[in-house]
Amino acid sequence: MFESWDIGRSGDCCARCAAEFPQGRAFFSALSEHQGEMSRTDFCPDCWEDLCAEGRGFFCFWRTRRAVAHDRPQVDAQEMLELLDRLDRPTDDLQKAILRFVLALYLVRRKELKLVGAGGTGQQETLLLEKRSSGERVEVHNPHLTEGQMQAAAAQLNLAFGLKAEA
Numbered sequence: 001m002f003e004s005w006d007i008g009r010s011g012d013c014c015a016r017c018a019a020e021f022p023q024g025r026a027f028f029s030a031l032s033e034h035q036g037e038m039s040r041t042d043f044c045p046d047c048w049e050d051l052c053a054e055g056r057g058f059f060c061f062w063r064t065r066r067a068v069a070h071d072r073p074q075v076d077a078q079e080m081l082e083l084l085d086r087l088d089r090p091t092d093d094l095q096k097a098i099l100r101f102v103l104a105l106y107l108v109r110r111k112e113l114k115l116v117g118a119g120g121t122g123q124q125e126t127l128l129l130e131k132r133s134s135g136e137r138v139e140v141h142n143p144h145l146t147e148g149q150m151q152a153a154a155a156q157l158n159l160a161f162g163l164k165a166e167a
């Protein structure tokens, strides 16, 4: 299923009203799933409110803001921590569990999260992580991915956040 994900990087304007996002201002990003394919769409706060009022459902969403040129790396980390919270405890949804797990590993590599323990075994295994910024603890289910699933999910994260590939 992840082979067909195609999440575009963040745009600079609202997908609904086409208003440009001012630098440093908040907007919303949402992932939608259609027949196994993922796409990312960005909305200004006003349109996002309208969509929520209309009861429009998304696979997941997070609040972000348009980068000011010099602070891009920090914005990435905040955006990712926000998405991690949004994907909280997705025990009944494998796609969310995979995305959350790969996102957590990436944040560990970025030193935004620290591994402080593990619990459970087999399919019930969880990692216990701590946010560097707040000390808040986060539990992440380990979905025991194949190498191929890992790489596909990591590639999607890179696309979603406009990251450069890292070793």
Ligand SMILES: [Zn+2]
Residues within 6 Å of the ligand: 014, 015, 016, 017, 018, 019, 043, 044, 045, 046, 047, 048
């Ligand atoms: Zn809009």
